[in-house]
């Protein structure tokens with residue numbers, strides 16, 4: 001999908017009378033429910049009214065943006081663009097869709113449905129900030145241009161596809177920030193997410209926002225995200241058969257096949273109970289452990305031993321089913337040492353309850369003592385994973401207390417975006433038939449910024465972004481320019497605008513935000529040609545975005561790099577410094593106010 005290559009097309013006999021379908025190379029949206037009917041009913045009412053007024057083909061420009069950063073923070077990560085591109089590439093109404101629409105809109109003329117049958121997004125252009133970028137309020141994340149009736153239908157699905165994606169990516173980025181670079185972050189949210197789409201989206205976007213892996217197998221398959229998992233309580237307690245009548249506990253003796261080959265394959269051992277008990281007894285005698293261990297739970301030991309036989313090379317145990325320090329840790333260490341004798345290296349433990357700071361520190365002390373006393377190099381570095389209702393606050397609290405956790409498994413708070421339900425993206429008309437439009441509001445923050453715009457980000461000489469600015473598309477790129485906060489010119493800022501090619505200059509560099517090369521242009525001309533020769537209905541046109549859709553890995557790296565470039569005080573959790581409010585050129589500032597005065601009704605003081 002080279003930037004400027006012409007769109008490709010091929011004749012597809014199977015198209016079967018339906019109008020040209022858009023398919024590969026862009027691919028379908030991840031969720032098959034993301035179809036042209038996935039919009040609010042009023043979008044169809046508007047489309048009908050545009051059509052009835054003969055305005056449906058008017059050229060509209062809409063901006064998608066948000067007004068306030070989520071989670072009380074001062075930054076947002078933009079996500080969901082790829083799904084929007086896939087959405088428009090596949091946008092069309094099936095015969096069934098049309099019949100349904102006719103049934104729910106019986107008041108509309110039949111010819112409107114003939115019009116709907118023919119539409120797709122071939123005349124729609126999308127300009128966007130690259131996915132994974134750090135973004136700020138008011139700057140258009142996406143600009144959508146095209147026939148007003150079609151673009152109107154895109155409002156709801158676009159906002160839907162961007163809102164949660166950006167919110168959860170930002171949430172993940174915030175968790176990464178508080179956990180620090182060196183910790184492993186695992187997304188465990190599938191069971192708690194808002195339905196299958198919430199879960200799949202969460203896995204994709206948490207990875208984008210800096211998580212290392214997910215427990216969600218389907219997400220691993222769909223997006224190539226690394227999969228990780230630990231060990232469950234059910235497996236441990238499945239070994240605990242205590243009968244009140246017989247006072248029996250399932251034990252090591254009950255494991256049917258206890259044979260395990262040594263790692264190098266040279267020997268085969270029968271792991272009898274004494275293989276473990278000798279270590280448990282050793283722990284009791286070890287000076288460094290100060291007699292902290294007494295009797296452990298035997299059914300838990302049986303569960304660990306049995307699990308080790310299944311996964312000798314990746315032995316990992318959940319140690320909090322009965323008692324972390326009195327049972328889970330010594331049982332784990334006994335099995336890990338038995339494996340060590342056979343040449344295997346255990347992976348670590350998971351803590352899922354209790355005081356995670358205290359328990360992780362105590363567990364680490366035991367691992368280090370065993371490394372020393374039993375002469376097992378590396379045992380002290382056993383990986384400690386923690387889970388259980390973790391969130392930014394608890395991780396921050398753990399950091400302040402000091403802890404020995406290496407990996408955090410996070411579910412509920414992460415994927416449900418517990419501390420903020422929605423981002424609040426909006427999609428506003430800013431121009432129609434080249435005439436700038438404005439939406440006024442009593443709330444000044446809600447007044448839309450009219451015109452087709454170009455957006456830039458200015459970086460200071462220290463490499464931090466300074467401010468995002470917007471100019472009218474028709475304005476030449478200024479070299480030296482005054483910019484005003486878009487609603488008040490009280491704070492005029494003077495910027496020296498430089499070309500990217502002159503980055504070495506000491507003032508600032510300028511980055512285009514709305515990627516002018518990255519926009520999508522769909523092949524309307526090609527469609528017209530095929531229609532003209534009577535093949536319009538049998539041709540399958542493959543839409544090609546002008547810019548290549550980057551891989552998830554690439555988007556993730558962009559996100560990480562941009563977050564690193566933010567000034568630390570913008571990203572800190574407590575009272576972050578606001579990024580400078582989006583600014584506009586003096587020309588655009590004057591124009592906004594001219595339009596405002598023009599459109600606002602003149603009131604009378606009585």
Ligand SMILES: Nc1ncnc2c1ncn2[C@@H]1O[C@H](COP(=O)(O)OP(=O)(O)OP(=O)(O)O)[C@@H](O)[C@H]1O
Pocket residue numbers: 352353354355356357358387388389390391394397398401
């Ligand atoms: N040292 C700590 N500092 C702050 N918060 C912690 C610390 N250790 C654990 N937490 C958090 O405290 C909360 C404890 O929750 P809760 O009382 O439900 O768990 P629990 O009683 O330890 O476990 P469970 O009920 O699952 O057996 C969790 O949100 C956990 O992440």
Ligand SMILES: O=P(O)(O)OC[C@H]1O[C@H](OP(=O)(O)OP(=O)(O)O)[C@H](O)[C@@H]1O
Pocket residue numbers: 188189191192352387388389390409410411412413
């Ligand atoms: O706590 P979260 O951040 O949502 O992470 C996922 C949780 O899911 C699992 O147990 P589950 O919660 O199903 O059982 P539990 O309530 O007994 O821990 C796991 O042990 C975690 O505790």
Ligand SMILES: O=C(O)c1cccnc1
Pocket residue numbers: 188189215228229230231350387409411
């Ligand atoms: O692998 C795990 O430990 C896991 C996965 C999902 C939820 N809770 C735990």
Ligand SMILES: [Mg+2]
Pocket residue numbers: 388389
């Ligand atoms: Mg839990």
